[in-house]
Amino acid sequence: xxxxIKDIIDAEQEGRCRYYRFRKVPxxxxxxxxxxxxxxxxxxxxxxxxxDAAPLTAKAxxxxxxxxxxxxxxxxxxxxxxxxxxxxxxxxxxTTPCPITMVLCDYLLYYPTVDDGTTDEQTMTNTVTLPxxxxxxxxxxxxxxxxxxxxxxxxTIKYTNQDGVADRVTPxxxxxxxxxxxxxxxxxxxxxNGASAFIPLQENDTGVQRIQSVTMQGADTGLFSVILxxxxxxxxxxxxxxxxxxxxxxxxxxxxxxxxxxxxxxYDNAFLNFVIHPxxxxxxxxxxxxxxxxxxx
Amino acid sequence: xxxxxxxxxxxxxxxxxQKWDATWGKNFNPTAAAVANEWHTLxxxxxxxxxxxxxxxxxxxxxxxxKDSTSSAASLLHGGNVQPTYYKYLASGHVVTAAATTVPxxxxxxDVIGFYRVTAVTTTTAQSTTNTLSQTDTFTAETSDLCTFxxxxxxxxxxxxxxxxxxTTSGTLPAGLSTGTDYYYIRVSDSTFKLxxxxxxAIAGTAVDITDTGSGTHTLNxxxxxxxxxxxxxxxxxxxxxxxxGAGTPNLILSYTNSTQTGSRGTPTTYPxxxxxxxxxxxxxTGATGTGKYxxxxxxxxxxxxxxxxxxxxxxxxxTSGMYSVAxxxxxxxxxxxxxxxxxxxxFLNELPSLPRIYDxxxxxxxxxxxxxxxxxxxxxxxxxxxxx
Numbered sequence: 208x209x210x211x212i213k214d215i216i217d218a219e220q221e222g223r224c225r226y227y228r229f230r231k232v233p234x235x236x237x238x239x240x241x242x243x244x245x246x247x248x249x250x251x252x253x254x255x256x257x258x259d260a261a262p263l264t265a266k267a268x269x270x271x272x273x274x275x276x277x278x279x280x281x282x283x284x285x286x287x288x289x290x291x292x293x294x295x296x297x298x299x300x301x302t303t304p305c306p307i308t309m310v311l312c313d314y315l316l317y318y319p320t321v322d323d324g325t326t327d328e329q330t331m332t333n334t335v336t337l338p339x340x341x342x343x344x345x346x347x348x349x350x351x352x353x354x355x356x357x358x359x360x361x362x363t364i365k366y367t368n369q370d371g372v373a374d375r376v377t378p379x380x381x382x383x384x385x386x387x388x389x390x391x392x393x394x395x396x397x398x399x400n401g402a403s404a405f406i407p408l409q410e411n412d413t414g415v416q417r418i419q420s421v422t423m424q425g426a427d428t429g430l431f432s433v434i435l436x437x438x439x440x441x442x443x444x445x446x447x448x449x450x451x452x453x454x455x456x457x458x459x460x461x462x463x464x465x466x467x468x469x470x471x472x473x474y475d476n477a478f479l480n481f482v483i484h485p486x487x488x489x490x491x492x493x494x495x496x497x498x499x500x501x502x503x504x
Numbered sequence: 505x506x507x508x509x510x511x512x513x514x515x516x517x518x519x520x521x522q523k524w525d526a527t528w529g530k531n532f533n534p535t536a537a538a539v540a541n542e543w544h545t546l547x548x549x550x551x552x553x554x555x556x557x558x559x560x561x562x563x564x565x566x567x568x569x570x571k572d573s574t575s576s577a578a579s580l581l582h583g584g585n586v587q588p589t590y591y592k593y594l595a596s597g598h599v600v601t602a603a604a605t606t607v608p609x610x611x612x613x614x615d616v617i618g619f620y621r622v623t624a625v626t627t628t629t630a631q632s633t634t635n636t637l638s639q640t641d642t643f644t645a646e647t648s649d650l651c652t653f654x655x656x657x658x659x660x661x662x663x664x665x666x667x668x669x670x671x672t673t674s675g676t677l678p679a680g681l682s683t684g685t686d687y688y689y690i691r692v693s694d695s696t697f698k699l700x701x702x703x704x705x706a707i708a709g710t711a712v713d714i715t716d717t718g719s720g721t722h723t724l725n726x727x728x729x730x731x732x733x734x735x736x737x738x739x740x741x742x743x744x745x746x747x748x749x750g751a752g753t754p755n756l757i758l759s760y761t762n763s764t765q766t767g768s769r770g771t772p773t774t775y776p777x778x779x780x781x782x783x784x785x786x787x788x789x790t791g792a793t794g795t796g797k798y799x800x801x802x803x804x805x806x807x808x809x810x811x812x813x814x815x816x817x818x819x820x821x822x823x824t825s826g827m828y829s830v831a832x833x834x835x836x837x838x839x840x841x842x843x844x845x846x847x848x849x850x851x852f853l854n855e856l857p858s859l860p861r862i863y864d865x866x867x868x869x870x871x872x873x874x875x876x877x878x879x880x881x882x883x884x885x886x887x888x889x890x891x892x893x
Contacts, residue, residue, distance in 0.1 A: 219858060221763075222763060229798070280803070280804070280806035296608070465854075498610065
């Protein structure tokens, strides 16, 4: 556990420090203003698909089984922290999706294949619990499209909050019209409760332990999965400049000690990936590359 | 006391001229364009400093230490030795490239501590290495258990606590010490030390009891010239030759002793996987896709903070021809380059607490991580500013 600046210095001086590289190249299209989950995008690490398990059944997510941005082996009884992120991007098109806000999340538990096509309450099977952040404090929900839809239907999610109180219900959420696999189902600047990637909770709730059910208000044709995540860090790929034949996103290098006055904890076996917010155009021709720098003590 | 304890001391060091500005320029060496996300060394790239001529030479599987003074090492200049009066640090730097389609990329400054050369690339079993403790300096001992260096040829001020060492003598070792026995270094100062019977005792400061001063000239022997206990030391497999490796996609595996001096540690057996026909300078397992390609360094066993020595090296399937080397390196700094002609600048003073230490004898080189296809002979240049106090 870090207790001060000296611990950070010691970690770096004594070799308890690593850089890990990632390179994601989304092949899916995206839409300006609609948040997008990069887990299912090709590159390194390889994609993790959120429809690869039993429908409506909770499944824990871990680095060892599911991958994600690699952050090194387990370090217990020491604790691992995210010291900094460096991110770059480039694309060959003449338009770019920058600036892009990127949220690094620890993906915890997912419920595959919620069906847009029924207005019955779709009840989840919860035979496993959160593998990390086990009390649910700070744990948020994202709904990720896995099958295209027409859009504009409404839905709600019933969940158990951070205090173990069941039957909490989200505000009404409206699906967007994006057909892209990986887009955040309810995200769009003009949609009801769609400004954030993270689904708004019932008043005064600060986290989620488990999802009980999802109810569509009207039927559609698509599919989505609901994932419980813990947002860890924000970084922005701010601008692009013309280069030889490509447009290049100027590197952003965020030192969390200097800029956030805190260093996010990375739990052993955490599955890390980005949820991103393109503000201009599609990300499908954009390469995202960078490093995570971790330390442990 | 050497080192920086305040901003005022940094300002004073600059004012007093305790600094060295090192300009450099190196060409990307591979004869074929790099594939995105591959890493390459710039060791053999032309420029200033010139191409190295060491990493494909020497006895196979023997550890060969590398210092800035090593003949034909061609490492970056950093202002000469300053210890033990001062300690040196990297204060700031920039890197720039104007070569077409090289960006974005990342360029890492590393201290190459030493390397092993593997020439029998058709051998698929583990090949044992030879780790001769070739770093030596003489010392005298007192019955207080304190020993004092009497020579500095191999920069004993670089020695760190917990380093495995052995003693030799022209006469009789001080009572309490024996030849052929591993001891573990207890650092007292840049010029004095004690010895412990185990790594744990070294960390605890529990010294071997020395009851006389012995006779003759005593010598302390150790392996790594810098980062001597292995903390933070990582390994890379790379092609050091001017020609490509032959065909083959083996898993590349190390058995090593970690920085707590525990042996029989292993890298993952299922990855990383070397690239077939890897070009010159290529770090063999780096690339755009595939398991385990998360950095240029080989992943270590869980919990390990570094490598004190490599005990065996294995490619579990053949390369049809060529050779590769395994270098032990310590990353100093990393510069992301986004834009052609626009320098990537770092001020490490403002990136506290990361002011990186540069040890005397450091052999500094660059590694390039390509974000896009990087053409051969792409030019990189820049400036590194070192300060000492």
